[in-house]
Amino acid sequence: MLAADRRAARAGQLTCDLLVVGGGIAGCWAALKGARAGLSTILLEKAEIGAGASGGFLGALMPHMPERWNGKKDFQFKALVSLQREIATLESRTGMECGYARTGRLIPLASDGARQAALARAADAEANWGSKYSFSVIDEPAGAGWPESAAMRHGAVFETLSARVQPRALLRMLLASMEDQSKARILTHELAPEIDPAGSARLTDGTLISFGHLVLANGVDAFPMIARLAGVPDAPLGAPVKGQAALLKTDLDPDMPLLYDDGLYVIAHEDGRAAIGSTSETEFDQPLSTDAQLDDLVARARVLCPALGDAGIVQRWAGLRPRAIGRDPMLGAIPGCDQVLVSAGGFKISFGIAHRMAEAVIGSITGQMTVEVPESFAVAAHLARARAAASGATPS
Ligand SMILES: Cc1cc2nc3c(=O)[nH]c(=O)nc-3n(C[C@H](O)[C@H](O)[C@H](O)COP(=O)(O)OP(=O)(O)OC[C@H]3O[C@@H](n4cnc5c(N)ncnc54)[C@H](O)[C@@H]3O)c2cc1C
Incomplete structure (x- = not known):
């Protein structure tokens, strides 16, 4: 956390258009794309950027097999294709490289x-x-x-x-790009334990952050939070x-x-x-x-x-x-909580698709939607699978 941001946080109240919870690959892309779209953005990470699953070093960006084509494969294919251009842009703006x-x-x-x-x-x-x-x-x-x-x-x-790609180098590059955006603010070592879906989150030190929209991108910790916000706290929405x-x-x-x-x-x-x-x-x-x-x-x-x-x-x-129930990524608004969106559950392919997931959530906030999101990614679809699993029915 930057010294100025720590002072601001200690002042007790912060306001932003977009609050992103979780500083892994999903959250970093969401925060960067939000700031680039002109939203005043706060990225909140309970430890360090990359403290979760994104802090590894494997870095495979691989497609699904090309047969039995469907919306999920199409989403991933377009993401893998566009990532090359996204990374070239980041590299030329930051002067950094990510292998x-x-x-x-x-x-x-x-x-x-x-x-x-x-x-x-x-x-x-x-x-x-x-x-x-x-x-x-x-x-x-x-x-x-x-x-x-x-x-x-x-x-x-x-x-x-x-x-x-080298995952840690990509995260460093995303962080540098965010620090370069006047609209972005990064708060590390700050946990959001409590979220009011009507537009505020309280940190452990009591600081209140008022937001226009919130994106939950907190990896495996997102599943129980989403279940609580959707009013079904026991729904098995995903597992590590x-x-x-x-x-x-x-x-x-x-x-x-x-x-x-x-x-x-x-x-x-x-x-x-x-x-x-x-x-x-x-x-x-x-x-x-x-x-x-x-x-x-x-x-x-x-x-x-x-x-x-x-x-x-x-x-x-x-x-x-973070593996969501049914294995598809989880993307979009939580039913009944229009201001709270999710970008999570990328499981084994997050590094290849997180920028496109971010584009989708930010597009739905700004009304500039350029990405087609398969219905199976919707939070409602995951909730239906969780309900079916809980009742012993075969999940669709
Ligand atoms: C061994 C291994 C190899 C992998 N290899 C690949 C690969 O080759 N290619 C690939 O695409 N994927 C790979 N993956 C999967 C990939 O790493 C994950 O899908 C991805 O990192 C998930 O990113 P995320 O941003 O959703 O979650 P995370 O990276 O887990 O980020 C979530 C962040 O949220 C923070 N957080 C949680 N709760 C809160 C809160 N309440 N307030 C504030 N912050 C909070 C956490 O500290 C964490 O930093 C691999 C995973 C593993 C474990």
Whole structure:
């Protein structure tokens, strides 16, 4: 928190057009887009920017498979395409870099059946991704030991839409961009425990923030808050899914495509380091610590990808992904609370879509809506799923 902002907060009352709760990737994009749209914006973060799931280092920006096209896949596709331009703009305005590159992704195929299915998907990709991005089956590794030849027995998918970014560097760049906006104010180490949906939030120190609109972008903590505000405090709107990842000191060619195999990602980053992720744990005792499951993942990565050699681990990290019920992101106003919107539940793809989620919530506040949001993302749709789950019916 900037010294001037701390003094203002201590004065007891703040007013803004837009209050964004949560300084992860979803909240930083929402606050920046709000300020850029001319809204006086306060970003409130209970710890540090990136203290939640967004503070990791994997950074895969990957699409869903191109078949059975639907609104969710379309939303994500358009987001992945537009992110490149968004990041170029941030980089040129801040003079900073965040290790973004569209390196594509390689997915070894486990059987002849998988190869045939992949070949069929090439036509779906052409129909749904257009001619700029390709999805093909290749038979040679992208480079020596990337991946091991045995993993390529049935070939591999190589698609050119996926990209990678350094999550922490992107957050630093978003923060610098916000600090550059006269309309934006960032309050860290400030928790919003209490929200009056009619337009105010009280911080733990008693400071009252009056807002025109509020965007809840507080990751896994958003679900119970949304349920309370919607008047169904016990609704199971979402749950955390723990993930663990490791960063290795290597000297890899950063142009190598992302490597994905059955939940395992190996990503060569710009600084020569390789990120390996991630576990997917719905049950855990220690949300933020790493354990033997990460060692197993790293061991798998070394087999899949001999190019890693015996590169040492420089960092181990764990975080909680926000997975909404039904797995779709949660976006838009809370029914009955028109001033309170949500941008949460990005689960495993937040870094690829958070800017577009932000565009949607800010567009609905300013009336300049440029983004088509699938109905399944609406908070009402999530509430219906939660009600169905609670009553034992099959969620739609
Ligand atoms: C191991 C791992 C690997 C991953 N890899 C990828 C990947 O390769 N690509 C990808 O796109 N995604 C990936 N993800 C998922 C991605 O990190 C998350 O989906 C994303 O970070 C969620 O962002 P968020 O802003 O919604 O939530 P968060 O980043 O969790 O941010 C929420 C913030 O809100 C703050 N907060 C909570 N309550 C309050 C309150 N009341 N007042 C003020 N502040 C509050 C928290 O401190 C936190 O900083 C990965 C996740 C993990 C764990």
